Amino acid sequence: MDEDSWCQMLRKKSAKAPACIEVLRNSQGNDLAIDGDVPFEKVIAAGYNHPREIIAVIRPQNATTCSTSLLDKRYIVKDDDLEMAMEIYHLPGSKDHPRAKLIYKKLKKPSSCNSINGLYIFQLSEETSMFTKSGVYSFIFSVRCRDSTVIKHESRITVRPNSNTRHWQLSCDADWSADNAVVDIRLGMPVRCLAARSHDLYGNGIPFLDVHKAVITILGGDDILAQVKDIKVDLSTDLLTLYIRDFLFKTNKLDRVRPNYEAMLKISLSDSELSHPCKVKPGLPSTINMDMSLAWEKNLTPGEVIDDALLEVLDHCGNHVEEGMELIVNTVGLSFVDKCGPVRKV
CATH class of the missing domain: 2.60.40.2550 (Immunoglobulin-like)
Structure with a gap:
């Protein structure tokens, strides 16, 4: 070759x-x-x-x-x-x-x-x-x-992450140990921090994008009990956790959900919203109305017993306070004959 x-x-x-x-x-x-x-x-x-x-x-x-x-x-x-x-x-x-x-x-x-x-x-x-x-x-x-x-x-x-299979986690003070626990809210006391995360079906964290403000609504069935608009939010450095801090609710509609005060907390963002169970309880006693109309209809004499005296206890928003709350009732010129003392439960 x-x-x-x-x-x-x-x-x-x-x-x-x-x-x-x-x-x-x-x-x-x-x-x-x-x-x-x-x-x-x-x-x-x-x-x-x-x-x-x-x-x-x-x-x-x-x-x-x-x-x-x-x-x-x-x-x-x-x-x-x-x-x-x-x-x-x-x-x-x-x-x-x-x-x-x-x-x-x-x-x-x-x-x-x-x-x-x-x-x-x-x-x-x-x-x-x-x-x-x-x-x-x-x-x-x-x-x-x-x-x-x-x-x-x-x-x-x-x-x-697959945003079509998104589910949410919500916690108070970013405590994730109690997974999806019911959020407790009391009127008159600020909610210091709500933290929200979202994951897809496979556990991938879904980042929050272009989120600056939120609207928080408390729903009792189809009724809006309270709403706070334009709340500023913070994001973690990895954009996977959203923080909503220091906000107050005001409402005079809590009698609609008593005595268990169960409601839904809805957080609305620019591109999504989440709902989470909550309990919204009345604030501390602020106003007491006394009804002794039956006793005032007749002249009382020393030693006479007043069978019923009704005290209506309201918080600062006009809601009846929570059942079971204790009050100290002091009297002048009158005394209790039931031997239960001045501490009374609502």
Whole structure:
């Protein structure tokens, strides 16, 4: 063999040598019945329903491109001794998780499908979505060639929280130990801090974006019992917790929900709202009205007993105070004959 023939043979061999790895798309895999694309280099919501498998091929040096729109069988390296590895790393993107975590690793030999050889088929989970946690998923494909060189291909997918499955947590003073406990509110006493968080179905925190003010409403059934508008809010540095501080409610409608004072607390933001059970109790005694009309209708004589004296006790907003509250009732010129003393319960 002369030198020109030898060089030509080397060029042909070099042209068929592995050059790059390509992941097949749905449009390329019609002959393979690929059931969908993995959305590489895109942003998807947590819980995305991914295809059951990923198919990759090795393209030779003489392939015109590594992203051909059609599956060209001529430009697929067919070498049964070349194994391909696929690794998937998850990076939550949080300061608490600075390192990516390996969540999937498989090593595959080439196989065939529908008379097409040189396919590397990686099976994914069929039961649940792989993309449930927010963050960046890095797919790394690699092949060690016969000359010990390694070719790699990396693609990424960004997963954001799924706001369509949002649920809320609300706490007083940012105490999350009592998960979703009923919020207790008493008129006349400021609510020092309400903290709110929201998560999707998979536990990913959903950030609060472009939130500056809130409207807080207390509902008794369909009735608005109280409302505070344009309350300024603060956000945590990671934007996952919203704080509402130092606000007061005023209402004279609490008799509608007595004696248990159960209501709903609704927080309305610019892009969402949450409702949470609460108890709104009357304030401290402020006004006492005494009704002794039956006794005033006749002249009293020393030693005569007044059977009934009604004291109506109201808070500063005009609500009847909570049942069971104790009052000290002092009398001048009168005395109690029931031996119960001056401490009386409402």
